[in-house]
Amino acid sequence: MDERAFHEFYAATARALRAYAAHALGDRALADDVVQESCLRLLRMPNAPDDPDELRRLAFRIASNVMNDEWRRRGRLARAAAAQAPEAITPSPDYARRLDMLRVFARLEPRQRQMMWLAYVEGENHAAIAATLGLREGSVKVLLHRARRKLASLMK
Amino acid sequence: MSDFESEHDVAEWMRELTAIPLEMGPLPNAHQIWWKAELLKRWDARRHAVAPIERAEPVQVWIGLAGAAVLLVPVVRSLAGSPGALVAAIVTFVALATCAIVATREFVS
Numbered sequence: 001m002d003e004r005a006f007h008e009f010y011a012a013t014a015r016a017l018r019a020y021a022a023h024a025l026g027d028r029a030l031a032d033d034v035v036q037e038s039c040l041r042l043l044r045m046p047n048a049p050d051d052p053d054e055l056r057r058l059a060f061r062i063a064s065n066v067m068n069d070e071w072r073r074r075g076r077l078a079r080a081a082a083a084q085a086p087e088a089i090t091p092s093p094d095y096a097r098r099l100d101m102l103r104v105f106a107r108l109e110p111r112q113r114q115m116m117w118l119a120y121v122e123g124e125n126h127a128a129i130a131a132t133l134g135l136r137e138g139s140v141k142v143l144l145h146r147a148r149r150k151l152a153s154l155m156k
Numbered sequence: 157m158s159d160f161e162s163e164h165d166v167a168e169w170m171r172e173l174t175a176i177p178l179e180m181g182p183l184p185n186a187h188q189i190w191w192k193a194e195l196l197k198r199w200d201a202r203r204h205a206v207a208p209i210e211r212a213e214p215v216q217v218w219i220g221l222a223g224a225a226v227l228l229v230p231v232v233r234s235l236a237g238s239p240g241a242l243v244a245a246i247v248t249f250v251a252l253a254t255c256a257i258v259a260t261r262e263f264v265s
Contacts, residue, residue, distance in 0.1 A: 003190055010186040018183065019174065028180055036184045043193035044200065098176045105173055120170035148166055 001048050010039065013056050017063055020121070024067055024113045026106045034070070038063040060122065061132040064114055071110055104154045112147035119144055214260045221256040224249060 001009070014035055022031035041062050042048055042055075049055050105113060111133065118124045118132055126144070130137040228249050235242040 006190055007186055010183075010189070014183050014186070018180065019178075022178060022180065023173070028178060031180070032184050036189055039184075039186075039189045040193050040196060043190070044197055101169070101173050102176065116170060120167050121174050151166070151169075 001043065001050075006039075006043065009052065009055055009059075012052065013059055014039075016056075016122070017059055020060065020114075020117050021063055021067060023102075023105060023117060024064075024110060025070065026113075030070065034063050034066050037066045041066070057124075057128060057132065060118065064132055065134075067110070067114070104151065107154050108147060108150060112143070112150065115140065115144050116147050116151070210263065214263045217256045217259045217263075221252060224252050 017038060018031045018035045021034035022028045025031060025034065038059055042059055045058075049058060105116075108116065114133060115129060118129045124132065126137050126140045129135070129144075130140045133140075135143070228245060231245050232242060235245060
């Protein structure tokens with residue numbers, strides 16, 4: 001990938017990648033690190049695809065791996081603490097409701113947050129989610145159903 | 157917030173979630189990322205190029221030591237009548253062997 005192609009890719013993908021990382025990690029500061037590390041890993045790949053869609057999927061796959069590495073590094077305790085931390089959001093009339101939504105989402109398991117984001121924000125199908133998160137396609141269907149059920153139960 | 161009645165509700169809830177503006181600073185600088193990646197790629201290429209040399213370095217040291225051991229045999233024979241010189245030759249060899257071990261550890265680490 002040349003510099004111009006990277007800048008185009010970055011302009012089209014970086015914001016979405018950071019939002020994914022920020023919501024999945026529950027940590028905005030780390031989200032920037034995830035974006036940077038994912039791009040560095042992508043640029044260092046010898047055979048990165050030329051197709052923009054494939055490249056975007058690859059970036060999300062790398063970001064998911066970077067986040068998994070981070071969770072492994074931090075351990076369970078820190079992960080639980082991070083998941084409870086509310087996000088700073090801009091003031092608005094429905095501030096409390098928005099904060100609730102973020103808190104509810106943060107209470108999902110890290111993998112469930114990744115899965116929900118990929119499915120409903122990125123609009124990925126089960127096969128693509130499985131490839132991104134290193135799971136079997138059949139497992140994604142089950143795990144996604146559980147994530148939805150948990151989200152529903154958290155909202156009660 | 158209401159419970160999810162359907163897949164559509166989940167999608168709608170997620171859409172609302174993504175619409176929440178988080179207070180985040182500017183994105184990491186793309187130019188800096190590009191140049192950092194270029195530097196890392198050069199670093200990777202350099203490491204890749206010197207890897208065979210680095211792998212061979214301990215081998216070189218141990219070949220040198222084996223040569224010294226081979227040469228030590230005739231030296232020991234010729235110095236059999238001179239205990240002082242013999243001890244000096246053995247001490248030198250032990251020192252060489254120690255250096256070889258230390259050097260190998262350095263290479264491995």
